[in-house]
Amino acid sequence: MSAWILLGIVIGCTVMGDLLSSFEMKRHGEIHDFRPRGLGRLLATLATKKFLIVSVFFMAISFFAFVKLLETADLSFAVPASAATIVFETILARLILKESVDSRRWWGVCLVALGVTLLAA
Amino acid sequence: MPPARLEWKTRLFAVIVILSNTLGNFFIARGMRGLAVPADSILHMLRAIFAPWVTLGIVLLILWLLSRMVLLSWADLSYVLPVTSLGYVANALMGHFFLGEHITLARWSGTLLIVAGTVLVGMGTHSARRDTP
Numbered sequence: 036m037s038a039w040i041l042l043g044i045v046i047g048c049t050v051m052g053d054l055l056s057s058f059e060m061k062r063h064g065e066i067h068d069f070r071p072r073g074l075g076r077l078l079a080t081l082a083t084k085k086f087l088i089v090s091v092f093f094m095a096i097s098f099f100a101f102v103k104l105l106e107t108a109d110l111s112f113a114v115p116a117s118a119a120t121i122v123f124e125t126i127l128a129r130l131i132l133k134e135s136v137d138s139r140r141w142w143g144v145c146l147v148a149l150g151v152t153l154l155a156a
Numbered sequence: 157m158p159p160a161r162l163e164w165k166t167r168l169f170a171v172i173v174i175l176s177n178t179l180g181n182f183f184i185a186r187g188m189r190g191l192a193v194p195a196d197s198i199l200h201m202l203r204a205i206f207a208p209w210v211t212l213g214i215v216l217l218i219l220w221l222l223s224r225m226v227l228l229s230w231a232d233l234s235y236v237l238p239v240t241s242l243g244y245v246a247n248a249l250m251g252h253f254f255l256g257e258h259i260t261l262a263r264w265s266g267t268l269l270i271v272a273g274t275v276l277v278g279m280g281t282h283s284a285r286r287d288t289p
Contacts, residue, residue: 057233065230106188111251115244128233146273153266
């Protein structure tokens, strides 16, 4: 499978996984208890969240495609090129998750996107 | 939680996310390139996952996933993504210095742009805010 197809799978599945996990984690609320028992309870609770389960599924596909990509492509290409997700995710975070994205963040995201394009060139 | 403490917690988790991602990717790349047989089938892929370097990389990426989820529980996705993108730069540096990858001038320029973008985003706010529907 070509590097570009693998990269497309990585990007598509990462965007879906991140959006779903962010949505579910925000719905769950901020985590305060970092003691082992508290984290255990947290994992048990999160394991029942359907959007999080679907997001893990997408992340798993993304992960295996990424591992395969790392077998043949440069680390200095594969990892930065996968940052193309930032552009899609920021737009979708604004549109779907209704996050407030100020102009400074948009400019930062644009610079990151331009940088990623140059890195992948 | 007091704003100063939330700020400190956000930055700490951002560092954990960046380091675990960078080292995890590096160890997986190192392990995958050392395989005797290419991971072209599911069986070979499963075997590759249990190669020592790859396993270490996966453990670190699990740490990355968990720490990122915890960070996302209070910080905006549109903040977390660009800030943790410093990991992309760190990965390029690891590839260059430890895997002997040739990085062109365009890639180094891209690295500087990512750093600039990341600093710009990091100057913004961290906490979750929503537009009212």
